[in-house]
Amino acid sequence: MDTNLPAASPEQGPAPARRALVLAAVCLAALCMPLSFTGPAIAIPAIAAELRGSPLALAWITNAFMLSFGGCLMAAGALADRYGRKRVFLMGMSVFSAAALALAAAPSIVLLDVLRAVQGLGCAMALSSGLAALAQEFDGPARARAFSLIGTAFGIGLAFGPFLAGVLIARTGWRAIFIVAAGAGLAALLAAARAMRESRDPQARGVDWPGALTFTGALSLFTYGLLQAPDSGWSSAASLGLFGGAALLLAAFIYVERRAARPMLDLSLFRLPAFAGVQLLAAAPAFSFVVLLVLLPARFIGIEGYSAFDAGRMMIALSAPMLVLPMLAGLAAQRIAAAHICASGLLLAAGGLLWLSMCAPGLPAATLLGPLLLIGCGISLPWGLMDGLAISVVPVERAGMAAGIFNTTRVAGEGLALAIVSALLGTLTVAALGKVPGIAAQQASLAAPFLALGELRHAGELLPQAGAAELAQAYGTAFRHLLYVLASITTASALLILAFLRHPAGSPSAESTSTLPACNTST
Template sequence: MDHPHPAGPARRRLAILAAVCLAALALPLSFSGGAVATPAIGRDLGGSAVALRWITNAFMLTFGSLLMAAGTLADRYGRKRLFALGTAAFALCSLALGLAPSLWAVDLLRAAQGVAAAAALAGGTAALAQEFDGPARTRAFSLLGTTFGIGLAFGPVLAGWLIHTVGWRAIFLSSAAAGALALAVGVPRLRESRDPHAGGLDRAGTATFTGALSCFTFGLIQAPESGWSSPLVIGLLGAAALLAAAFVAVERRAPRPMLDLSLFRYARFVGVQVLPIATCYGYIVLLVLLPLRLIGVEGFDEIDAGWMMLALSGPMLVVPLAAAALTRWLAPGILCGLGLLLAAGGLWWLSLALRAGAGPAALAPLLLIGLGTALPWGLMDGLSVSVVPKERAGMATGIFSTTRVAGEGIALAVVSAVLAALTQQRLLAGMPAADAGRTAYDAAQAAAQLAAGDFAHAAAWLPSVAGATLRQGYADAFGLLLRGLAVVTALCAIAVFVFLSGRERSAPDAAGAATAP
């Protein structure tokens, strides 16, 4: 259990912060690196469009669905213990991925890597919340958010360089090295801490939540290949709805729920959860879809694609820290809302710049999207900790991180399915009526391959269609998708203005609100 103790030496706490940030750095490197490596993995190991999409989605699914459960385990069994176990397992899974013999082995290991990442992040962030108090804790979590940004910024560039010079397996081996270093630096300096009031693992809640998220993601990934009306897809989406309803019912009756639904009565708590949802649709999905377009459809090599992606992710290096400084004059909610509006404008601009293909005209809108997203990025981790008492740090970080990571997995599945459907419509619209009826299935398969960044297999499904026609149909669908994402991001900005426009309350007020009946 937790015991009162004086603050540790500054050097020890900085070493702990560095270790947690290093572990956090490996997570976005693994995420964005896996997206850039997908075309190379497909060329090396083969596989269907569905199997290739699971390279990213398997990691995001297990990572997002188990974060809340990992937070509960951290509070009960020890934050240091869970951080150590998760980081060690993450390093081992990354090492195994570097030696994987088949695409299915990659997919399964990515799922296991996501489980380990959930344990490492939940344990590390909950331990961090016990080491820092007040403004120092806000600064520590802002630095943690900036570390995520650095991983996202340099992930595509590093992945492109590694693929070009060594091969895609080196991406996962570098993640293993980062995990091992975090383990060696942080664990000896961490103090064990627990929540003395923590209950047992909410098994029913964990099972229903994971089942709902798995069925929903699987259904969305399978829809472009099997069709939205297929019994498999309908069954998966129906099961997801039933399991989601069961999860809510279980959590409402649990004495110590994994997700405290009563927290959603408070406007600031709801507003904090909107922030990662907005960044999912306005930013994260581009980190996956844009490399697939640049490398798999436009024909860029991995290094050139990585450098172009730097325009999108580069602002994460400096803007989050600047945003933290700006909170002296503007409320965090105002800054977050303004940033999301900038990102929405950048998405609409990008839809126009990419009409004729990827090129220098896309750099300015990508920079604007990155700038707008980076404003809330450095603030939302600190905001998330302020809405619950310190002793419920596992709950706070678990809920926020689950919203972020599960939202990313859902956003990727939704956006990929929408892109495939829009591409199919554009391909069919460009065919003669006589051919469209006979090739509807082939067009669906070609659209799924294009959405997965595999132009060669897409062209094989429609050999009578010129390559320029395939690319133009895909580009038109991509532009329409970007405009839809701009609308979603703008709506999230309005919600943030409504819920988070005021100044942040003091920690006692936030704690009282979080624990009120």
Template sequence: MLVAVCCAAAAMPLTFTGPAVALPAISRSLGGSPLALNWVINAFMLTFGSTLMAAGALADTYGRKRMFLGGLAAFGLFSFGLAFAGDIVWFDSLRALQGLGAAAAFSGGMASLAQEFEEGERLRAFSIVGASFGVGLAFGPIASGLVVEAFGWPAIFLLVVALAGFALVLGAIFLKETRDPNAGGLDWKGAATFTLALAFLTFGILQMPEAGWSDPFVLAMLSAAAAFFFIFYRIERSVARPMLDLSLFRYPRFVGVQLLAAAPAYAFVVLLILLPVRFIGIEGMSEIEGGWMMIALSAPLLVLPIAAGLLTRWFAPAAICGTGLLVSAAGLAWLGQFPVGADPMLLVAPLLTIGIGISLPWGLMDGLAVSVVPKERAGMATGIFSTTRVAGEGVALAVVTALLSAFAQMSLGSVAGVHAADIAQRLVTGNVAAAGSVVPSIERGVLLQAYGDAFGALLWLLTAITAATAVIVFLYLGKGADVVESAAEDPDLLPSTAMDP
């Protein structure tokens, strides 16, 4: 059972590290505007993140094994279709459908594991899953680079299909069917409003660099997102069996877990997308060279998540997680010292530092998420935590892409004038030739300098966010009373989440 879920976990990173490495090749093959190319990554992240809570609720209601197998089948099918997409619109649409399958597989698999292992074993089992995810992250870029250069970008999705197929066979044989006997089905109104809110928010943020921060359309998208988030909140307060149990947020440790879930988005995940574009599109490395550079960032996830699980025997999870985030913040600040065009070997040490730091909380996050709710509600817990993490990653990617474009636009303002925004958008997608064609008189060195200044400013911002999150995690996760203990003292506080001591 654990191997089946680990194989599925290893396939997930390939779905965003692979397209990130192949983005310049995809752009040359399928074309598309900068906004359409941004959706290559964000379409998957949006549907994956926005449906995880719904998938968790469905897994509790209709069976975790059924959800895992059905999600894997859909994930593999749409991954196969991506290899034959003929234009960027079809590609982005299939990416969105691929995210739906991934959400179902991930929620069903993680909830199944939560039923199989008890408290101490569960944390270590989830740390092994985190290490499996790290395998995909560590080898995904270089594997994708090798495949792209040898067979073309469509072949990267065949790797995903192979892993998903193997996990499907193992899951069908070894997973046990479990469900929550008290589950009340899916909160469809909550699921719909939450998905719409995330969709409007992501679309509005991605549209900002092209249309401007005060554009009426952008403001309308963001206003619609705020309205749907408010409607979602009202729905979850009124239904008997909510998709998101808002009462859990009364408890500091549960809040700390959700903040921890969002932390890797800014400290690590956005770099998985931005750095290949920088290495390959801006600095002119080959796909293989860019993939090798990414191993320095991701390799620590091969072993350190398991080590973090073992360290919980001697150290509190809050101390391990907070320390890891501070190490990552130091690595981000260090990386910001090297401009575009610096010797690639100088980047290896700061990339390793970031990877080492993020590996410590990475192996503990999923286990902590299910430790604060009853075992029977593991699907809900996995859904809430994973939604915070993946939706946070999608929103973070949209935000940092918009900020990188804005910083580059400011750097180019004095030389590009009214064309600065157009040039900046093309630079962010790694297409220096297209950026230079907007105003041919601007030298390539000026474009690279503007991109490098923007990337450095972004790294300083990510450093500050990661360090602040580390402090909050120390404070919130370090509190002695957690949700389970509070519920045991006063069961009326959590009517739908009572748990045995």
């Protein structure tokens, strides 16, 4: 059992007010994550115009944050359990805010990428420790309401982060995005310093450093290989070396975890079909929703010619359903199997992706609203149920580890999905440019990475024989084929989730795994 310091001291204030301040601090930390993800995605064209940089360096603006965040979540949680949740939360918010302020003054794209990785580390420390601290402050229905507010804060960041970024870019420039993030982080830091009590797990034995390092190393090498493969070639020595190194580190990670007394990742949990299904559910939104938060702003600004403000406003259609539908899905799960709700939502999202594939660049903005809303509505249904399912499909004594694995799968999956989809779009763009008359294969390989990022002007400089309309058409062809792939992945995920989470209440298979029935679980 966790230990806490005694009740709040007089200077901390009455318990209800103090707990409200703790909740506000963790909600601000939860808000910082989507703001730090969606805001820079809108800002990439503006950053590229000022700092330049290769397509690979520009891709790392998003991927460095997601990779660091996802790769450090479990290790950060272990540090918080051993050394104190408040201490790690304050340290995490300090790192996050300092990195955000430094990002606002970054003079080069390389330094900006490095600072984004540092920012992701701070976010991982703050979020993992903040959620653990919050669980110590609230019990029963109050805890459920507190965590629902965390989800709402996350949804607000997703829904309005692009719009806020667009407003800031239009009025003051892209650097203001990081100043606002730093301000939110400092507010969370001050609130937690005043109100949060220290707590820790007396049974914690420290961080599984061999597991943490091999896991993060494998994730980093694989992501780097995916990002640079379209440029150097999938069969090049550099690509094969990176993928081979990632495979070796993954094998080392599995070896270490199977022999550790207290592993960072209990691999035996994956023997439970429902647990494996929940991990698939954690990763599925990455391919149907999260990647669009990066790809669509690049298309809107670079290819369609929208301003940053208009692009941010368009993204509201994709993310706004997150504010309402997850709560409605939780209510519906009291009568309808949660697995059916999740699968239905993913199928709706797949339909939205296919609908979006019919919207070529140059069409009126109003034609995009329907598919964007359908994708947002579809992905919002499983979004409200995933966290509850994550801990319901394992024995209660493993709930903490299950939650940590689930969040790591979700965030790391998002980072990997971004890298995979970026590489795939680059490859599809090379193929599309190769069909344009007068463009040689070598020219297509040089220009495709820029065009895939929405850098139509830069691609045009490399391909002076092709007009802007031809380049936009080639991008549209590649984007359409990419959406076909994303819709297929989303559909397959829905069917697999139904298969893994199919066991009804009281069935022998459900009883044998000592799990709660996922198909009858609500948030």
